[in-house]
Amino acid sequence: ILNVEQSPQSLHVQEGDSTNFTCSFPSSNFYALHWYRWETAKSPEALFVMTLNGDEKKKGRISATLNTKEGYSYLYIKGSQPEDSATYLCAFSSGNTPLVFGKGTRLSVIA
């Protein structure tokens, strides 16, 4: 079973702070790395799908980087807002099997 690790498990930041989380995944058989945002009482929603080593993606104040050679991805949130409070999931794809999800990083932004 593939191991996808996320750290930290949870994080509390003040409004306006910038923050980042880590996702570690196998560097072999890599096809894509996904990031999802999961708000309480809702469903996970796709943020980014990244396929190329060195890739960077950005959506508003949220961005992500990818290092496939060493098997990690960072998710950054600039100037955190209370509405950013959610669990952020990463998921590994080998391309020919379903996604394997990490356990998530739960972010709480305190106003």
Next chain:
Amino acid sequence: IAGITQAPTSQILAAGRRMTLRCTQDMRHNAMYWYRQDLGLGLRLIHYSNTAGTTGKGEVPDGYSVSRANTDDFPLTLASAVPSQTSVYFCASSDTLQALYGYTFGSGTRLTVV
């Protein structure tokens, strides 16, 4: 609105009973998935379907069965429910197994087996 519909939203079920969780998508996605979410364990794959007529086992398939008679529907059946199957169940879909546009998730079914 295009998306995935899961039913029921929640259910309390007596142990030993049979239960089918329904999942329907209207996006003409080829691939569909069932995950369960448990505290501390994240999302774990139960079964999946690459395309209509085919299914595959995930990480935790025991006690569950699926069918994929057509593109839109992917029901999950618990033949004889046990308390360890108490969980939140999410159905998801993607255009293909490669999922370069990501997964679309349903709103989940909260199942309690007593």
